[in-house]
Every structure is written in C-alpha cells, then in structure tokens.
Amino acid sequence: MDRTYNQFCATARTLDLVGERWTLLIVRELLTGPKRFSDFQNSLRGLGTGLLAARLKHLEREGLVRKITLPAPARTPAYALTQAGTELAPAVLALARWGMKWAMGERREGEAFHGGWAVLGLRACFDPESAEGLRAMYEFRVSDEVFHAIVENGTIETMHGPAQRPDAVIETDDEVLVDMAAGRTTLAAAIREHRAQATGDPDALVRLVGMFRIPQPQARK
Amino acid sequence: MDRTYNQFCATARTLDLVGERWTLLIVRELLTGPKRFSDFQNSLRGLGTGLLAARLKHLEREGLVRKITLPAPARTPAYALTQAGTELAPAVLALARWGMKWAMGERREGEAFHGGWAVLGLRACFDPESAEGLRAMYEFRVSDEVFHAIVENGTIETMHGPAQRPDAVIETDDEVLVDMAAGRTTLAAAIREHRAQATGDPDALVRLVGMFRIPQPQARK
DNA sequence: CGGCATCCATTTTGATACTG
DNA sequence: CAGTATCAAAATGGATGCCG
Numbered sequence: 001m002d003r004t005y006n007q008f009c010a011t012a013r014t015l016d017l018v019g020e021r022w023t024l025l026i027v028r029e030l031l032t033g034p035k036r037f038s039d040f041q042n043s044l045r046g047l048g049t050g051l052l053a054a055r056l057k058h059l060e061r062e063g064l065v066r067k068i069t070l071p072a073p074a075r076t077p078a079y080a081l082t083q084a085g086t087e088l089a090p091a092v093l094a095l096a097r098w099g100m101k102w103a104m105g106e107r108r109e110g111e112a113f114h115g116g117w118a119v120l121g122l123r124a125c126f127d128p129e130s131a132e133g134l135r136a137m138y139e140f141r142v143s144d145e146v147f148h149a150i151v152e153n154g155t156i157e158t159m160h161g162p163a164q165r166p167d168a169v170i171e172t173d174d175e176v177l178v179d180m181a182a183g184r185t186t187l188a189a190a191i192r193e194h195r196a197q198a199t200g201d202p203d204a205l206v207r208l209v210g211m212f213r214i215p216q217p218q219a220r221k
Numbered sequence: 222m223d224r225t226y227n228q229f230c231a232t233a234r235t236l237d238l239v240g241e242r243w244t245l246l247i248v249r250e251l252l253t254g255p256k257r258f259s260d261f262q263n264s265l266r267g268l269g270t271g272l273l274a275a276r277l278k279h280l281e282r283e284g285l286v287r288k289i290t291l292p293a294p295a296r297t298p299a300y301a302l303t304q305a306g307t308e309l310a311p312a313v314l315a316l317a318r319w320g321m322k323w324a325m326g327e328r329r330e331g332e333a334f335h336g337g338w339a340v341l342g343l344r345a346c347f348d349p350e351s352a353e354g355l356r357a358m359y360e361f362r363v364s365d366e367v368f369h370a371i372v373e374n375g376t377i378e379t380m381h382g383p384a385q386r387p388d389a390v391i392e393t394d395d396e397v398l399v400d401m402a403a404g405r406t407t408l409a410a411a412i413r414e415h416r417a418q419a420t421g422d423p424d425a426l427v428r429l430v431g432m433f434r435i436p437q438p439q440a441r442k
Numbered sequence: 443c444g445g446c447a448t449c450c451a452t453t454t455t456g457a458t459a460c461t462g
Numbered sequence: 463c464a465g466t467a468t469c470a471a472a473a474t475g476g477a478t479g480c481c482g
Contacts (some may be wrong), residue, residue: 231479258464258465259464270464270465270466271465271466271467274464274466298463298464301463
C-alpha cells in the first residue's frame with residue numbers, strides 16, 4: 001500500500017492520494033454529507049469491511065476526511081470531508097459530467113442505483129447562469145431517502161437530509177431518476193407526466209426545471 | 222481484468238473506464254499531443270511495457286484513444302486521443318488544480334519531472350477573463366523539449382512541438398519550472414530574474430504573465 | 443452497529459527477458 | 463523501437479470470527 005507514482009506533477013500527486021480503487025467513490029458518497037460505516041457498506045457493494053476501514057483511515061491520515069460523532073440523538077460515529085476533501089468536488093463532478101455524456105446509456109443488468117448519485121448528477125449539471133438572482137431551497141424525497149438543494153448566488157449545494165424550510169418539494173422514485181440518468185426523461189417531463197409530484201412555490205419550480213444542462217449522450221469513437 | 226463497480230452512476234462508470242492505475246496519467250501525456258510507445262516509457266517510470274500495452278489496448282477498445290501513424294518522415298506508430306478522450310481534459314485539469322493547492326509543496330527525493338507536466342499545469346491555471354480579446358501564440362523551449370500555447374477567445378491550447386509563428390518565445394529549464402510548480406517563483410519573476418529568456422512581442426509577453434491564477438498551496442487538515 | 447484481524451482465492455502490478 | 467511472454471510481489475474480494 002501507499003504506492004506512489006513518484007512524479008512531481010499535480011495530477012500524479014492527487015492520484016497518489018485518491019487514485020486507488022474505491023477512494024473517489026467514498027469521496028462521492030461524502031459529497032452529499034457525512035456517512036456512517038454502514039452507509040458506505042450499503043452504497044458500495046463489493047467493497048469489503050477491511051478495505052473500507054483501510055481507505056477511511058488513509059483518507060483521515062491524509063487530511064481529506066475527518067471522523068466525527070453524529071449529533072444527538074444518534075451519537076454514532078461517522079465520516080465527513082475536510083475542506084481539502086470538499087474541494088475535490090470539482091474533480092468528481094467533472095468525471096461525472098464526462099460520464100453522463102460518454103458512458104451512461106442504459107442501466108445494465110445488476111447495476112446498483114441510489115438516489116444520492118442522481119442528486120449529485122443534478123449538481124454536476126447545474127448551470128449558474130440559469131440560476132442567477134435566485135435564492136431557493138428544494139427538498140427531494142425519493143423512496144424513503146431525502147435530499148435538499150440550496151440555490152443561492154448562482155451556486156448549488158446538494159445534501160442528504162431534509163430542507164430547513166423548502167420553497168418546493170419534489171417527490172418521486174428511483175425509476176424516474178434512472179430514466180433521467182439514462183436521458184429518457186427530464187425533471188420537467190417527469191413532473192408534467194405526474195411521475196414526480198411537485199408542491200410549493202410555482203415560481204421556484206419553474207426556475208428549478210430550467211436550472212440543469214444535461215449533456216446529450218454520445219457514442220465514443 | 223475489466224472489473225467494474227457495477228453502479229449506474231456517471232462517476233463510477235467513468236472510473237470503470239479510466240480509474241485503473243496509470244490510465245489517467247496516460248491520458249495526461251496525450252493531452253499535449255500524440256505519443257509513441259517509448260514516449261510513455263520515458264515519462265511513466267514504473268509502468269512496465271506489458272501493462273502499458275494493455276492500457277493502450279483497453280483505451281483504444283473503449284474509444285478514448287486511437288492508434289495513428291505519425292506523418293512523414295517519422296512514419297512510426299503513435300497514440301492520440303479521440304474526441305471522447307480529449308474531453309477528459311476538464312477532469313484531469315480539475316485533479317491537477319486540486320493537487321496544486323493541496324498536494325504539491327517541495328519536490329521529493331527521486332521524483333521525476335517533465336516539462337510537459339508544467340505546461341499542463343499552466344493550462345490548468347489559465348484564467349479566461351485575463352485573456353479576453355487576446356489572440357496569440359507562444360513557444361516554450363525547455364531542455365531540448367518544445368511546447369506551444371495558442372490563446373484565442375479566452376481559451377488556451379497547450380501542445381507538444383514548435384509553434385507555427387510564435388508571437389513570443391520563452392526559453393528556460395527544468396529547474397525554473399520545478400520552482401514554479403513548487404510555488405517558489407512565477408513566470409513573471411523568472412523572466413525578470415533572467416532565469417527565463419523571453420523574446421518577441423512585448424505586449425504578448427505582458428499578457429502572458431498575467432494569464433494564470435496559480436493556487437496558493439494549503440496544508441490539508 | 444462499528445470496526446479490526448485473519449485466512450485464502452483471484453487479480454493486478456512491476457520487473458525483466460525476449461522477439462520481430 | 464514496439465511490443466509479447468513470463469514470473470514474483472502486491473492489492474483486492476469475500477468470508478468469517480471477534481470484541482466493545
């Protein structure tokens with residue numbers, strides 16, 4: 001372990017820290033908020049407990065992740081990104097944008113799916129210009145998971161958990177999100193076709209559906 | 222081989238394609254233009270010929286890399302990025318920017334260094350606003366390697382090889398580039414202190430040195 | 443639940459020798 | 463120079479057992 005490329009290069013140095021298998025997916029999970037050990041086990045099938053523990057320890061040692069104790073009443077240990085870890089977001093989102101355009105297509109047999117991934121996908125497609133002058137809070141409920149998005153000053157933040165005081169609430173299920181990820185529908189169309197229920201401030205909803213630039217999928221060649 | 226995360230997620234799908242060891246560094250090399258098999262061997266120490274061949278074959282099969290024949294008089298085989306491969310640039314550059322801020326510091330004992338990496342670093346730090354309205358071509362000569370940069374419409378392209386008709390030429394050596402990468406000097410300071418020789422259009426040179434926003438290195442915590 | 447330790451089968455990698 | 467072939471070392475995946 002701790003193999004290094006031994007290159008004085010910013011890309012190589014970064015990959016020395018986060019380039020090993022599973023590491024960037026752990027970061028991806030943390031981009032929507034702190035996670036417990038078992039949260040990772042649920043969303044990262046194939047990653048054994050031993051390797052997960054080793055990866056978390058490595059990220060902690062390297063100052064990308066901090067071990068925390070969840071506030072009462074949970075009081076259970078969890079992991080959160082440090083500032084350095086949080087700032088990996090642009091890189092992870094760039095990988096996600098590339099994947100949306102060049103690598104998504106249909107869901108393959110046996111592929112796992114979690115709502116949080118789609119929420120991060122929305123963030124990756126966020127278009128600051130479309131959100132100019134808007135300040136709004138949205139809540140997404142999807143199959144007993146809840147996320148929220150805070151839009152402000154042309155920025156978006158997407159996190160696990162309920163919103164404080166949402167301007168609008170969107171309720172839907174995994175199937176719709178999968179269809180969106182596969183490019184078969186859009187947020188606007190899903191609402192129009194009653195596959196997603198939207199309530200709250202109509203203005204905030206209109207702004208929401210125009211806020212994302214979803215890349216047109218392409219074949220690689 | 223061809224292990225997959227088995228997740229219907231854009232980030233995971235991308236990492237299925239380019240997340241294995243060495244793969245993104247191969248892409249990094251190709252971001253400054255086509256490379257021959259031996260070019261990779263020279264810049265990627267530790268990557269054996271067998272694994273290199275396997276990685277290139279994989280990238281070719283997946284439509285990220287295309288095998289080409291270099292134009293006369295070379296006529297030797299080489300590898301170039303496809304459109305899909307080229308569009309990995311934002312992700313690689315995002316990783317590089319993170320590394321400049323959070324992972325660079327001093328050059329460590331035994332770390333390799335190549336001018337091309339610094340040139341890519343410049344591209345990663347390029348600030349479109351600073352280059353607004355500028356159209357210029359620069360040539361960089363550093364220890365028997367030559368690169369050029371084309372600046373146009375707030376975009377930059379940095380490639381291996383001489384410029385067609387450079388507006389300015391900057392000549393320097395690895396040591397200066399290492400100092401720049403370590404944050405110990407800047408392009409402007411290096412020219413001022415005669416550690417880099419700049420010739421050509423003074424206007425183009427003034428614009429050049431103001432064109433990059435080099436991140437302030439931070440300690441992770 | 444949270445997490446570490448251990449054992450083992452399988453993959454991946456690194457290094458080198460070899461060939462057209 | 464452009465790769466193949468080969469083999470040893472390391473990383474991973476999966477299971478299981480343990481302990482607070």
